[in-house]
Amino acid sequence: MIQIKNLHANIDGREILKGINLTVNKGEVHAIMGPNGSGKSTLAQVIAGREDYEVTQGEILFNGKNLLELAPEERACEGIFLAFQYPVEIPGVSNTTFLKNALNSIRKYNGEEELDAMEFLTLVKKKMALVELSDDLLRRSVNEGFSGGEKKRNEIFQMAVLQPKLAILDETDSGLDIDALRIVASGVTKLKSPENATVVVTHYQRLLNYIIPDFVHVLYNGKIIKSGDKSLAFELEEKGYDWVIEEAAELV
Amino acid sequence: MHHSLESKLHYLQSFQAVELSPNHETELPLHAIRKEAVEKFSSLPFPTTKDEEWRYTNISPLLAKSFKPADSIPEIPEKFLDEYLFDTGNFITLVFVNGYFAKEFSNIENLPDGIIIETISEAIKNHPELVLEGFSKTASEENIFTALNTALSDHGTFLYVAKNKSIEKPIQILYINEADNIAVSPRNLFFVNENADVKIIETYTGFGEQTYFTNQVSEFIVKESARVEHVRIQDEQSNAYHVSTLYAEIDKAGNFSSYNINFGGQFVRNNVQAKFNGELAECRLNGLYVTEGNQFIDNHTAIDHAQPNCLSNELYKGILDDTSRAVFNGKVFVREDAQKTNAYQQNKNILLSNEALVNTKPQLEIFADDVKCSHGATVGQLDKEQLFYLKARGINEAEAKAILIYAFASDVVHAISITEVRDHLEALLAKKLLEEK
Numbered sequence: 001m002i003q004i005k006n007l008h009a010n011i012d013g014r015e016i017l018k019g020i021n022l023t024v025n026k027g028e029v030h031a032i033m034g035p036n037g038s039g040k041s042t043l044a045q046v047i048a049g050r051e052d053y054e055v056t057q058g059e060i061l062f063n064g065k066n067l068l069e070l071a072p073e074e075r076a077c078e079g080i081f082l083a084f085q086y087p088v089e090i091p092g093v094s095n096t097t098f099l100k101n102a103l104n105s106i107r108k109y110n111g112e113e114e115l116d117a118m119e120f121l122t123l124v125k126k127k128m129a130l131v132e133l134s135d136d137l138l139r140r141s142v143n144e145g146f147s148g149g150e151k152k153r154n155e156i157f158q159m160a161v162l163q164p165k166l167a168i169l170d171e172t173d174s175g176l177d178i179d180a181l182r183i184v185a186s187g188v189t190k191l192k193s194p195e196n197a198t199v200v201v202t203h204y205q206r207l208l209n210y211i212i213p214d215f216v217h218v219l220y221n222g223k224i225i226k227s228g229d230k231s232l233a234f235e236l237e238e239k240g241y242d243w244v245i246e247e248a249a250e251l252v
Numbered sequence: 253m254h255h256s257l258e259s260k261l262h263y264l265q266s267f268q269a270v271e272l273s274p275n276h277e278t279e280l281p282l283h284a285i286r287k288e289a290v291e292k293f294s295s296l297p298f299p300t301t302k303d304e305e306w307r308y309t310n311i312s313p314l315l316a317k318s319f320k321p322a323d324s325i326p327e328i329p330e331k332f333l334d335e336y337l338f339d340t341g342n343f344i345t346l347v348f349v350n351g352y353f354a355k356e357f358s359n360i361e362n363l364p365d366g367i368i369i370e371t372i373s374e375a376i377k378n379h380p381e382l383v384l385e386g387f388s389k390t391a392s393e394e395n396i397f398t399a400l401n402t403a404l405s406d407h408g409t410f411l412y413v414a415k416n417k418s419i420e421k422p423i424q425i426l427y428i429n430e431a432d433n434i435a436v437s438p439r440n441l442f443f444v445n446e447n448a449d450v451k452i453i454e455t456y457t458g459f460g461e462q463t464y465f466t467n468q469v470s471e472f473i474v475k476e477s478a479r480v481e482h483v484r485i486q487d488e489q490s491n492a493y494h495v496s497t498l499y500a501e502i503d504k505a506g507n508f509s510s511y512n513i514n515f516g517g518q519f520v521r522n523n524v525q526a527k528f529n530g531e532l533a534e535c536r537l538n539g540l541y542v543t544e545g546n547q548f549i550d551n552h553t554a555i556d557h558a559q560p561n562c563l564s565n566e567l568y569k570g571i572l573d574d575t576s577r578a579v580f581n582g583k584v585f586v587r588e589d590a591q592k593t594n595a596y597q598q599n600k601n602i603l604l605s606n607e608a609l610v611n612t613k614p615q616l617e618i619f620a621d622d623v624k625c626s627h628g629a630t631v632g633q634l635d636k637e638q639l640f641y642l643k644a645r646g647i648n649e650a651e652a653k654a655i656l657i658y659a660f661a662s663d664v665v666h667a668i669s670i671t672e673v674r675d676h677l678e679a680l681l682a683k684k685l686l687e688e689k
Contacts (some may be wrong), residue, residue, distance in 0.1 A: 048644050076646035088641040092659025101655065102645035141659075143640075158645065233564065 001028050001197050002047075002067075002166055007058035009046050014044045018222030019058070024166065024186045027194040027208035031208055031233060032201045033242050034219035041085060043219065044170040049075045049080035049088030076102075077109035079165030083155040090142035098142050099124070099161055110210070111159050117178070132172060133186045155171035156187040167191070168199045200229040205237035218244050259315040259351040264294065265399060265436070266321050276300040285388050289402035296396040304461045308611045310578045314493050314519055316362040317350075319435035319465045321404070329459060333357060336426055336455050336487070338672055343453075344369060351407035351429075366417035366448075368410070372439055375410035382412050387442045390471045390499035395523065397495045401469040405439030413448040413478075422451035422670050426487035427468075431460035431489050440470040444478040451481040453673060456496075457516065458489040465493040472500040472508060476530065479507045483673055487680060488516035490545065497523040503561075504530025511668055512539040512551065513677055514567075515684050519680055520549040526564070527556040535548050539568035540664045542657075542684055543576035543608070550579035555597075557590040560620075564594070569664050571599040571606035571657050579611045585638040588626065593620060599628040602634060604653070654685040 002024045016039045024030050034040050046053050046061065047071030060067040062078055070078065084190065090098065103123075104114040115123065124138065131153040143151050152172055159167055169188065172182055188211050192198065200211055208216075208230065216232040217224045225248035226232070234247040237243070276342045299306040307653050328349060337345065340359040346369070347357035347393060353371045360369055368379060376383050393399045409425050444450055444527065456466055474480050488494050494517040502508050510523060524533050541549040555564045570578045601610045614627040634656050640650035658681060668674050 039450065048642060052620075071649070072640065072643040073646050073648045073652075074643055082644055084641065088637045090638050090656070090659060090660045092639065093655055098642070098645070098655070101647050102642075105647040105648065105651070161647065 001063060003061045007043075007046070007060065008056045009042060010054045010056055011042070011052055015056070016053070016222055017046065020222070020224060022217065022224060024197045024199060026197055028157050028215065029192070029198045029200065029211060031213035031216045032199060032219050033203070033216060033233065033236055034204070036203065038219045039222045040219050041170055044082055044168045044199075046091045047075075047168060048072060048080060073105065074109070076162075077106045081159050081162060081164030081167045083152075083159060083167065085171040085174065087143045087151040087155055089144045089146075091144045091151075093142050095138045095140060095142050096124070096176050099158060102158070102185075103161055123161060129159060130158045130160050130190060132183055133157050148175040149177065152176055152180065152184055153187070157183050160187065160191055161189075164196065166197050166199070168201065170201045171203065172200070173202055173204060181207065182210065196206045203232045208233045210217075220245055220248065255669045258517070259298070259318070262296065262318055263404070264290065275279065281345065281384055281386065286405070289388075289393055289399045292393045293399040293403050296394070296399060298396060305552065305581070308606050309521055309548075311519075314465065317433070317463065317465065319433055322352070322429070322434040322436060322623070323351050325352050325354070326432075326460075328354075328357070328428060332428070332459055332648045336428070336457055338422075338424050338453070338676070342421060342672070343638060344419075344421050345426070346371075346409055346424070347426045347428065348407060349428050349430075349436060350417040351427075351438065353407070353590070356458040357686065361508060364417070364421070365421060367419055368412040370410050372408040372410045372441065373406050379410075379412070382443065383410055383441065386441050386471060386473045387602060388471070390501045390527075391469055392499070392525075395497060396471055397467055398497050398591070400435035401437045401439055401467050401497070404437040405434065405469070408439035408441070410438075411442045411444075411450070411452070413450050414443045415445045416447045417445075418449040419451070421564060422453060422673070424453045424455065426455045427457070427466070428464065429458040429464045429492075431458050431462045431492065433462050433464065435465040435467065438468045439464070442470065442472045442480070444474050444480050446475045447477040448475070449479045450640065451670060453483045453485065453670075455487070456494065457487045460489070463491045463493065463518070464489070466495070468494070468496045470496070470498045472498070474502040474506040474508050476503045477505045478503070481669060482508070482510040483668060483670075484510065484512045485570070485677070485680070486512075486514045486520065486522070488520075490516060490547070491518045492516065492646070493518060496521070498525065500526040500535070501529050502533040502535055505532040506530070507534045509536040509667070510538070511665060512537070513665070514517060514539070514541040514549050514551075515680055517549065518547060518573070520547075522549075522551045524551070524553040525556070526554070528559045528562040530685040531559050531561040534563045536567075536667070537564070537566040538664045538667075540570075540585055540661055541568075542571045542661070542681065542685070543578055544573040545576060546574070547658070548578070549576075552579075552581045554583040555585070555595065557584065557586040557593045557595060560590050561572055561592045562594075566597040567664055569601070569660065570597045570610055570623070571604065571642055572601065575605070575607040577609045577611075580629070581613045581615070583615045583617065584625065584627065584669065585682070586620050586623055587618070588619040590620045591622045593623040595623070595625040599629040600660075601631045602628075602657065603631060604634070629668055650686060654682060657685055658682070
């Protein structure tokens with residue numbers, strides 16, 4: 001589904017990604033772990049198309065298309081979804097208006113009929129239950145005055161409505177209490193299908209108790225230094241990152 | 253200087269032409285007021301950028317034009333009426349074309365009890381005493397454009413709402429001009445008596461190839477405990493000249509809410525002057541200006557807290573693109589006796605291009621000591637994080653910008669109580685933002 005080859009990216013002239021190679025196939029769940037400042041969020045943002053980053057080398061293919069040539073909105077329409085680490089508040093724009101616009105933009109791009117107000121509402125009602133969001137939050141402005149947990153649940157709710165092919169969850173577990181974490185994780189798990197893929201970017205292992213990854217990658221200093229299966233995540237939780245970093249250093 | 257003089261002579265000729273026209277009755281009492289205004293107009297100089305009130309507003313392009321009063325009524329494209337006219341079943345409607353009352357598009361039949369609504373030229377014949385009780389009472393002929401309007405005004409609307417009458421249907425007054433180098437001077441007088449309640453929408457627009465000049469005055473007399481909701485929609489042609497002046501006097505416990513919405517015009521100057529004549533009164537002045545190309549829109553507002561215990565709330569917002577310019581000047585006076593005044597004033601602007609420019613000057617002049625007042629102005633850009641968030645959900649750049657701009661504008665208009673009007677404003681805004689340039 002997505003192939004990242006030798007990806008290098010800068011911000012303000014500083015190189016953050018230093019040659020990322022990663023392939024994610026349909027139906028897979030990948031976890032990208034690593035200490036703070038290793039470039040995990042940068043990778044998520046670059047895939048989503050954040051203009052602040054400059055890609056200096058490498059390529060990203062998404063279902064055969066050169067992703068780096070597409071605008072962020074085109075990437076979203078192709079099926080990429082980034083669940084933001086810090087969801088943005090947009091006062092004055094209701095959640096409903098926002099989401100209806102987003103969904104219909106994506107449908108239009110893919111040559112599908114736009115949904116009318118009734119059809120949209122029916123869909124929304126169904127998806128809201130998934131993350132236990134209240135009607136009230138729908139009517140409110142996007143993320144405005146939402147608690148940390150509500151913001152993250154709203155991200156997963158959007159994902160449920162937009163049904164992306166590739167979802168990237170950027171530190172979705174940060175700032176969540178255990179109940180919110182369970183709701184978010186169960187939402188993500190229910191949305192999993194053989195046709196889509198998920199990349200979970202996280203610092204801690206605890207989210208991976210709920211969302212079981214097929215592959216775990218350790219990102220350090222802008223490169224993936226180790227990959228393994230879910231047992232790697234447990235090992236990291238137990239022993240920290242230092243041993244992986246030392247191991248990688250010996251290989252050089 | 254030369255332009256000013258030539259221009260004045262031209263206008264005075266217009267006045268004489270009106271005066272000599274057969275249906276103009278020189279013995280009517282309005283005549284004396286108008287004649288005085290002509291004299292005032294002749295004696296006043298046109299303002300220049302040396303005048304503090306016109307510092308950023310150069311009227312020489314306006315004075316360089318030679319406009320003439322309209323002498324014919326053109327056909328109105330039907331689609332055009334659909335766009336600007338609210339459902340005449342739900343509204344009391346007056347349509348003026350080139351300044352002339354267009355009965356066929358209007359609906360002032362079967363009026364509710366306790367309301368008089370007529371053209372001002374009819375009203376001066378039918379109810380001279382009511383018209384003269386208010387006409388030019390709040391307006392200041394020291395303003396040369398008001399003097400000019402008074403001198404030439406034989407087109408416009410007179411509204412009189414009797415005591416305790418609540419008029420359910422909103423009133424829409426639509427002024428349409430054919431852009432054919434004409435000058436029109438609509439004059440409205442809204443007289444709202446004790447404890448009455450009314451909603452008024454004024455729309456100014458035009459069509460056609462050439463330019464035109466609207467010089468418009470509206471006077472509001474809001475008596476004790478009366479409530480007036482007023483929406484002014486200025487969507488003139490993009491090459492039109494538009495000067496408007498609104499005067500409002502609000503008596504004890506009266507409530508005047510005015511929304512001044514501006515999309516059109518090449519050169520626009522709006523003056524708004526509100527004054528409290530009694531205690532416990534409230535006034536909301538909201539405004540929106542959305543400019544592009546080389547539009548210029550200037551809003552000058554003044555609120556006079558001449559009485560204690562009143563509340564004024566003012567919010568003007570601007571959205572400027574391309575090389576357009578805007579001016580905001582808001583004055584709030586709190587007189588020595590006006591204790592317990594609450595006055596809040598805000599002007600916020602978003603610049604969508606590097607070449608757009610806004611000059612903003614919120615001013616508070618406070619002579620009382622027990623008051624709550626605040627004011628402020630901001631100039632900024634669209635929030636990049638918000639823009640990226642919308643785009644990351646599949647919404648294209650133009651639409652994402654439009655959504656954010658609409659959100660920015662929405663708190664100016666959200667308190668408008670008439671859903672149809674809010675929807676219409678939303679549609680006009682979307683048209684302006686999303687239309688191919």
